[in-house]
Amino acid sequence: MSEPLSPVVVGAGPAGIRAAERLVRAGLRPIVLDEGQRAGGQIYRRPLVEDGRSYRGRYGSEAGKAQRLHQAFEALLPQIDYRPETLVWNISHSERGNQLDILSAGVHRQVDFSHLILCTGATDRVLPFPGWTVPGAYTLGASQTALKAQGCTVGDRVVFMGSGPLLYLVAWQYMRAGARVQAVLDTAPLASKRHLLALAVHAPRIVALGVFYGLQLQLAGVKIRYGVRPEAVLGTSQVEGLRYRRRTPAGEVVESIACDALAYGFALRAETQLADLAGCRFHFDERDRVWLPERDVLGRTSRPDVYIAGDGSGIAGADAAEISGELAAMALLEDAGRASADVARLVAARNRILRQRDILEQAFPFPADWFETVPAETTLCRCEEITVAEVRRTIASGSITEINRLKALSRVGMGRCQGRMCSAGAAELLSGACGVTADKVGRLRAQAPVKPIPLNFGGGKPEAWS
Amino acid sequence: MSMNPLLRRRYRLDETPVPFVLNGVAETGRRGDTVLTAILSVSGSLRQSEFTGEKRAGFCLIGACQDCYVMMADGRRVRACSTALLPGMAFITDVGAMAEIGHE
Numbered sequence: 139m140s141e142p143l144s145p146v147v148v149g150a151g152p153a154g155i156r157a158a159e160r161l162v163r164a165g166l167r168p169i170v171l172d173e174g175q176r177a178g179g180q181i182y183r184r185p186l187v188e189d190g191r192s193y194r195g196r197y198g199s200e201a202g203k204a205q206r207l208h209q210a211f212e213a214l215l216p217q218i219d220y221r222p223e224t225l226v227w228n229i230s231h232s233e234r235g236n237q238l239d240i241l242s243a244g245v246h247r248q249v250d251f252s253h254l255i256l257c258t259g260a261t262d263r264v265l266p267f268p269g270w271t272v273p274g275a276y277t278l279g280a281s282q283t284a285l286k287a288q289g290c291t292v293g294d295r296v297v298f299m300g301s302g303p304l305l306y307l308v309a310w311q312y313m314r315a316g317a318r319v320q321a322v323l324d325t326a327p328l329a330s331k332r333h334l335l336a337l338a339v340h341a342p343r344i345v346a347l348g349v350f351y352g353l354q355l356q357l358a359g360v361k362i363r364y365g366v367r368p369e370a371v372l373g374t375s376q377v378e379g380l381r382y383r384r385r386t387p388a389g390e391v392v393e394s395i396a397c398d399a400l401a402y403g404f405a406l407r408a409e410t411q412l413a414d415l416a417g418c419r420f421h422f423d424e425r426d427r428v429w430l431p432e433r434d435v436l437g438r439t440s441r442p443d444v445y446i447a448g449d450g451s452g453i454a455g456a457d458a459a460e461i462s463g464e465l466a467a468m469a470l471l472e473d474a475g476r477a478s479a480d481v482a483r484l485v486a487a488r489n490r491i492l493r494q495r496d497i498l499e500q501a502f503p504f505p506a507d508w509f510e511t512v513p514a515e516t517t518l519c520r521c522e523e524i525t526v527a528e529v530r531r532t533i534a535s536g537s538i539t540e541i542n543r544l545k546a547l548s549r550v551g552m553g554r555c556q557g558r559m560c561s562a563g564a565a566e567l568l569s570g571a572c573g574v575t576a577d578k579v580g581r582l583r584a585q586a587p588v589k590p591i592p593l594n595f596g597g598g599k600p601e602a603w604s
Numbered sequence: 605m606s607m608n609p610l611l612r613r614r615y616r617l618d619e620t621p622v623p624f625v626l627n628g629v630a631e632t633g634r635r636g637d638t639v640l641t642a643i644l645s646v647s648g649s650l651r652q653s654e655f656t657g658e659k660r661a662g663f664c665l666i667g668a669c670q671d672c673y674v675m676m677a678d679g680r681r682v683r684a685c686s687t688a689l690l691p692g693m694a695f696i697t698d699v700g701a702m703a704e705i706g707h708e
Contacts (some may be wrong), residue, residue: 187636273661289615554670
């Protein structure tokens with residue numbers, strides 16, 4: 139007989155729920171640790187109380203998927219050990235084996251695991267510019283979360299800026315919710331959208347939805363601009379507007395627009411801190427200009443007892459996350475000698491989505507030239523309030539060529555967010571200063587605790603798992 | 605300086621009121637609110653930054669950026685975007701406003 143398994147799934151979004159479901163089907167009872175209050179993750183996030191909206195009203199075109207995932211989770215509940223509002227802040231090893239350090243309701247506990255499936259999701263990828271810390275400036279994902287989970291809009295006259303399909307979707311959702319969309323400012327040139335024609339062959343539904351949102355915004359008279367770079371948020375204690383420049387056939391023009399909130403972002407970045415603490419090997423992903431845990435097609439990492447799935451293993455979206463969660467669980471079961479499953483169909487389905495993502499990235503490219511025009515007095519690190527100029531000085535005076543060295547000497551990435559909001563910017567800035575590509579400046583290493591925890595809890599000794 | 609509320613409610617308008625205290629003043633949130641929603645539906649910021657004293661009002665709303673920490677009247681700090689509002693909670697987001705109340 140094989141050893142008893144005690145698998146732990148971290149995260150309860152599309153990947154985590156499907157992973158847990160596959161383990162349950164094999165007769166296991168996984169522990170599912172969720173930082174959220176209710177399962178669903180960020181994309182299918184649920185409100186704290188019902189607010190009268192239907193699934194259609196809250197999740198739009200993805201209502202069916204959201205409802206199916208929530209129902210799947212409710213059906214799983216009696217067969218899993220689900221812990222909401224639980225932060226995993228460290229991974230450690232003792233004579234007892236492997237443990238996760240968790241914080242829940244102010245109490246520190248340790249959880250043993252034989253196998254770990256990390257489904258830690260993603261956050262907005264953001265870049266700094268003057269005024270990005272002013273109240274009223276939010277990430278694009280934040281603006282959507284406010285509406286989806288809390289039934290609020292950030293501001294009433296809102297500007298949307300950035301790159302990515304979410305830009306048009308959230309602007310449309312805000313318009314439907316009654317907010318005034320002042321403008322949609324796409325940082326990508328209009329010419330990049332020609333790639334959507336290629337995408338239409340593979341994913342007609344995605345393109346049709348995008349065209350629908352864009353047309354509806356235009357019909358409502360919303361200003362849509364391409365090739366935009368922001369100059370500054372107007373207002374100091376609150377957002378009062380945005381000044382930006384854009385390329386036109388006649389040359390570059392500078393324009394201003396009034397608004398009381400700004401939502402911006404450049405697609406997503408994977409949350410990989412726990413994979414790092416687990417000791418997984420990383421590789422540099424050229425497309426997303428970011429370090430990601432190495433994984434095989436099923437989600438095996440370089441560490442035999444750790445698996446990874448969903449956007450935390452590389453941005454591919456919710457549909458791919460559901461598939462990769464199931465695949466990671468199947469790999470785990472196979473490795474533990476419990477089942478050998480036919481994965482070919484699921485792998486093929488995920489690969490189709492990955493190919494679509496490659497085209498989407500061309501239609502909504504990352505603004506790689508960002509730091510060529512960001513003023514020196516711009517805050518780069520929101521937590522420690524360090525400016526671009528200070529970081530450039532530190533780089534120059536210390537002849538720094540490596541990102542962890544930059545962190546040690548400048549404190550960028552050392553604050554409360556642990557580099558989540560500034561690491562993309564810091565890497566671009568350092569590689570630019572060194573005249574090398576972003577992969578050459580190294581990877582910002584994760585440190586425990588991966589998020590702030592109280593200093594005094596439990597007197598340092600964890601309480602028993604219960 | 606008074607500021608406009610940053611958030612605009614679109615749903616749950618008739619939900620059960622939840623009383624809370626902001627800088628010594630009685631305010632009302634709604635059942636189902638996070639602390640962030642309750643405070644920013646009636647005011648324009650959550651805290652002041654440690655180094656420059658800039659006003660801040662959260663950024664990511666999903667517990668990643670840690671920008672939305674709010675001081676409670678009992679000295680605890682909570683992450684406003686991921687903490688549910690409970691009746692009677694008291695927050696201090698503006699030390700200057702509290703000082704004015706103290707002088708009245």
